[in-house]
Amino acid sequence: MRYEPDLIREHPPVSSLMESAYRRLKREIIELVRPPGASFTELEVAKVYELSKTPVREALARLHRDGLVRPLPRAGYVVSTVTLGDATDLCDMRSLLQSQAAALCAERGLPESDGARLAELAVDTDEDQLGGPRFEERFRANYEFESIIANGGGNHRLAAASVGVLDEIERIIRLSIKLDPAMPPERIRERQAIVDAITARDPDAAREAMQRRTASARREIVGALAASRSIIHAEIGMP
Template sequence: MSEVVYRRIRRSIILGEFPFGSSLSETELARKLAVSKTPVREALRRLAQEGLVVTTPHKGAVVASLTVEDLEEIYLMRSRLESLAARFAAERLTPEDAKALGAGVEALEVQTSAGDTGAIRQLNIRLHQLIWRASHTTRLTQVLMNLQDYVEMSRSALLWQPRGAEVLLEEHTSIVRAVLDRDPERAEQMIVRHIAHLLEVLRLDRRPGAGRGA
């Protein structure tokens, strides 16, 4: 039961159902999940150890916020690790990997044309994961999967920019094309450029007075 409660609360935080800084009441969570406070308390303790939750004596737990400095650290790590994964993917690509990546880009093209923001976001994540899988590096893939949680929490603002979805499609297509061409250097460069672009958009989105759709 404790593991189930932990995973459900964690998933809600990652998906943004509990926004940054929001209070996590043990009583309310226990009621919502139909459990006692004990597994909720244990889940919040584990989440605090992961840095997803901040607990304060006599005040309880809140969802941890990501500062600009946090984002820069996360995206620097992501750039270094994911560019390595892209290089390995280009070097170790199998026919099955190539088929999956090609299908992923085609699906992204369809949803970009349809303007389905939710589907676009999920397909963006899926394409990155397919590249990690194509790298055939178990430990590197696991580290990137763990880092993905924080990337999700940052809620990339690129989709809210003019032509944001189209830009994402262009960047992901360039990355996948480099991998399919078995060009490690270009694949690495395209990933670094893509992640640098995302970080720049996030920096702008976090400026005082900045807002989506502004």
């Protein structure tokens, strides 16, 4: 079985109105069409989606369980905020899981087709900007790169956990890129180093290369979030 992040997964046709509302709302939240802190009501969503309130209510209950929205007493729903704590926890989990996955890829060896695709995805000629007109294309390519590595080690539980973290962190990454779209030039070299280590069948080098890549991503994500206006003006109390 192959595990794919939600961003690049091929989804079967929706089986119910609730599933349709859930998928649409979830992507709007993750893609920041409905940004953190945005409020709305069941009725507003139902009108926009041209649905009755019942499937929308069921979709919102599911999104609440996912941690993406929270109900407001007698006032609808609000999109859950992003916190530095969530961001750092997810970055650390991503590094732990993907570093081990990269090592297992190198130890086991990737199928030729996956290895060739990984090498292709490591190349990015637009080094100075993560945002921009090709953002979605490049973002999906990056998630495909991560997915090949997550699945390539042959450990299905590790792959499922790695992909789960990628799904959870997608909204945070999108937000950090909106706040700071610049990309340091070494990020491409870090990706290539992972490919080189996996190709050379060197588990230690692959683990270390992925650790460097995820550490860079952590610094960029946390730095962008920490520099945002909402953090700068947050009140700091006594511990």
